[in-house]
Structure formats: structure tokens, C-alpha cells
Amino acid sequence: MRILIVEDEINLADALTQILKKQNYSVDAVYDGQSGLDNALSGIYDLILLDIMLPEMDGITVLKKLRGEGVATSVILLTAKGDTSDKITGLDYGADDYVAKPFSTGELLARIRAVMRRKGELVPEDGMKYGDIELNTSSLKLTCKGKELKLILKESELMELLMTRKTSVTSKEQMIEKMWGFDSDVEHNNVEVYISFLRKKLVFLQSSVRINTIRGVGYVLEASD
CATH class of the missing domain: 3.40.50.2300 (Response regulator)
Known part of the structure; x- marks a missing residue:
């Protein structure tokens, strides 16, 4: 946030x-x-x-x-x-x-x-949930089925943004503005690097949640049944 x-x-x-x-x-x-x-x-x-x-x-x-x-x-x-x-x-x-x-x-x-x-934002003290994952924004821990990983701050901010927006697609521009500020000179490949990190961590946790790429638009979370 x-x-x-x-x-x-x-x-x-x-x-x-x-x-x-x-x-x-x-x-x-x-x-x-x-x-x-x-x-x-x-x-x-x-x-x-x-x-x-x-x-x-x-x-x-x-x-x-x-x-x-x-x-x-x-x-x-x-x-x-x-x-x-x-x-x-x-x-x-x-x-x-x-x-x-x-x-x-x-x-x-x-x-x-x-x-x-x-305002309807997800700001619980105990964490945010989507599918089978839970993010604690205070401890920066991502948890799934009893397994947990410590995220770095930008990873946590990116996951929080995706979880807050749920099924809405988030563009790279929106991610840069939210995470670094509207006057930042951060480039799109910075976002791609953090997306890659989060995808690997979701796989490691054996989560059913995936970060899907909507080509030419952005990214969105999807939780498999």
C-alpha cells in the first residue's frame, strides 16, 4: 500500500x-x-x-x-x-x-x-489470502499449506498489489507507479524480474496460484481448483 x-x-x-x-x-x-x-x-x-x-x-x-x-x-x-x-x-x-x-x-x-x-482494501493484521496462499505484509512471509518463504520488500509489495486486485489485470505501468512512484525511472524489465522471482517461489511452495501474463496488457493471479 x-x-x-x-x-x-x-x-x-x-x-x-x-x-x-x-x-x-x-x-x-x-x-x-x-x-x-x-x-x-x-x-x-x-x-x-x-x-x-x-x-x-x-x-x-x-x-x-x-x-x-x-x-x-x-x-x-x-x-x-x-x-x-x-x-x-x-x-x-x-x-x-x-x-x-x-x-x-x-x-x-x-x-x-x-x-x-x-474502503474495502485488504488490510488485515494477520495477513492477506488468495487461493491457497497467505501473505503477511508485516513479516513479509508467504505461506502455503504449512510451508513458508520470506520475501524481500518489493516482492511482498508486488504480491500484495496482485492479491488486492484479485482477478483484475495489473499493467507494468501500474506496478511501477505503485511500487516506485509516478516519477520513477524504473523500467519494465525490473517488474519482469520480480514477477519471475514470485513465480519461482509459488512453485517452490507447491501453490495452485499462478501469475498469468496477459500479453500486451499485464499480469493477473489465477488460483486453480
């Missing part, structure tokens, strides 16, 4: 980035509202942590413009404690939740999980 942090307190933004990366989220951080809007409009993010008090463009305006453009990405507002009017305005404009500063790491992570569950 890819998260965008829009927060002008650089130390806080950097701390949040490290906290979320330790939870194996992919994270980008920007420090003003205009950059936040530009990044969010790319559509590659699953969640945005959006501060309200920002230079160049305040968070409420960013949120309003996103919803006006039809961007439905989940948004959690970072608000000043007791600033009720901003919370109400943000929720009215389509924010999914808010966290008042200062907040605990545990509260923030719980709210992220809760928001993504409401």
Missing part, C-alpha cells in the same frame, strides 16, 4: 515516513499543499495523510480540489487538537477520518487500518 504524507513540519513528516516504512508501507512525503495536490492527482496513492495548516495551499483546499477532480483516495486529516471547525469542514468535504496532534503511533496505525477496511 502506498501512502502520501503532506506535512510542513519536516521532522514530523520524516518521523512518520520512517514509522510507516517499518510497517512495510511505501511512503512519499511532501511539505506544502501545492506539492501535495500535484502528487495526489497522480492517482497512485491508497491513502493520504494531510495536514490542514500548510504553506502555498491549505489542506482543506487540497482536499476540496481532489474531490472536485473525482479523486477518491482515502484521506486522514492531521489537525490541531481541539480545532473542531476544521475537522467538521474536512469531513464535509470528503475526508475519511482525522487525527489530532499530538497523536500516538498506535492510534495512527489503527486509524489507517480502519479507513482502508472501510
Whole structure:
């Protein structure tokens, strides 16, 4: 899952980035509202942590413009404690939740999980399942019928993306944007390498799940009976 942090307190933004990366989220951080809007409009993010008090463009305006453009990405507002009017305005404009500063790491992570569950994303604490495999995104372990393998982070992110999309085909471009960012110079062969690694690991686990290539389109999971 890819998260965008829009927060002008650089130390806080950097701390949040490290906290979320330790939870194996992919994270980008920007420090003003205009950059936040530009990044969010790319559509590659699953969640945005959006501060309200920002230079160049305040968070409420960013949120309003996103919803006006039809961007439905989940948004959690970072608000000043007791600033009720901003919370109400943000929720009215389509924010999914808010966290008042200062907040605990545990509260923030719980709210992220809760928001993504409401959006229908697979963010269970115990892992994701598809066919006969289970992926634990915290430990990066892929399990099948009692056998398990430890994945590297990019393998886990790619498998998570495929499992989340289930029977929907995912293009190489979508994979690059989700895993490396929309301005990345990563090439298609990087994706092909990780697909190859995952296929070999599924075979090793004797899983009935396969990663099928849809020529000219992308990749999709299939679970045999």
C-alpha cells in the first residue's frame, strides 16, 4: 500500500515516513499543499495523510480540489487538537477520518487500518489470502499449506498489489507507479524480474496460484481448483 504524507513540519513528516516504512508501507512525503495536490492527482496513492495548516495551499483546499477532480483516495486529516471547525469542514468535504496532534503511533496505525477496511482494501493484521496462499505484509512471509518463504520488500509489495486486485489485470505501468512512484525511472524489465522471482517461489511452495501474463496488457493471479 502506498501512502502520501503532506506535512510542513519536516521532522514530523520524516518521523512518520520512517514509522510507516517499518510497517512495510511505501511512503512519499511532501511539505506544502501545492506539492501535495500535484502528487495526489497522480492517482497512485491508497491513502493520504494531510495536514490542514500548510504553506502555498491549505489542506482543506487540497482536499476540496481532489474531490472536485473525482479523486477518491482515502484521506486522514492531521489537525490541531481541539480545532473542531476544521475537522467538521474536512469531513464535509470528503475526508475519511482525522487525527489530532499530538497523536500516538498506535492510534495512527489503527486509524489507517480502519479507513482502508472501510474502503474495502485488504488490510488485515494477520495477513492477506488468495487461493491457497497467505501473505503477511508485516513479516513479509508467504505461506502455503504449512510451508513458508520470506520475501524481500518489493516482492511482498508486488504480491500484495496482485492479491488486492484479485482477478483484475495489473499493467507494468501500474506496478511501477505503485511500487516506485509516478516519477520513477524504473523500467519494465525490473517488474519482469520480480514477477519471475514470485513465480519461482509459488512453485517452490507447491501453490495452485499462478501469475498469468496477459500479453500486451499485464499480469493477473489465477488460483486453480
